Structures are given as structure tokens and as C-alpha cells.
Amino acid sequence: MFGLFKKKSKVEKLEVKYKKLLEEAHQLSTTNRSKSDEKMYEANEVLKQIDEIKKSEEA
Template identity: 65%
Template sequence: MFGFFKKKSPLEKLESQYKKLLEEAHKLSTSNRAASDQKHLEAQAVLDKIEKLN
């Protein structure tokens, strides 16, 4: 009930950022391939940080 008072852990923040970047990359893939590739690179960097935390 009071989950909105709970702060996100650093891992949860990175996971949500990773998911957001992948969604943006998917949307861009139909219109701008270079921008989509850039978003994939950013998402990969975030994934590397997630793996380091685990």
C-alpha cells in the first residue's frame, strides 16, 4: 500500500534506465537507424554496470 514511499535501489534505477533505453532504441529503429544504434550502445553500457553490481 505504501510502496510509493520506498526508494529505489541503485540496481532498480539502472534496470529501469536500461529498459527505457531499449524502448527508445526500438522506436527509433524504424526512422533513424544511427540513433537507434547509439541507444543500443548506451543500453549496453548500463547493462555492464548492472552486471558489475551483481
């Protein structure tokens, strides 16, 4: 209840975007392989951003 109005962190927003891209890539994999590959590439770029943020927070 207390977290109802809590804003998402940048990492949380990127994780949601990452999951969405993976789902889209999976759906496209049956119909359009090249579009699926593009979505996978975008998802990997988002994952790299997440890793960079987490590394900078640790340091």
C-alpha cells in the same frame, strides 16, 4: 502499501533506465538507424553497470 515510500536501489534505477533506452532504440529503428544503434550502445553500457553491481554484491 508498506513499500509505498521505499526508495529504489541503484540496480532498480539502472534497470528502469535500461528498459527506457531499449524502448527508444526500438522506436528509432524505423526512422534513424544510427541513433538507434547509439541507444543500443548506451543500453548495453547500463547493462554492464548492472552486472558489475550484482557481482560486487555477491562477493
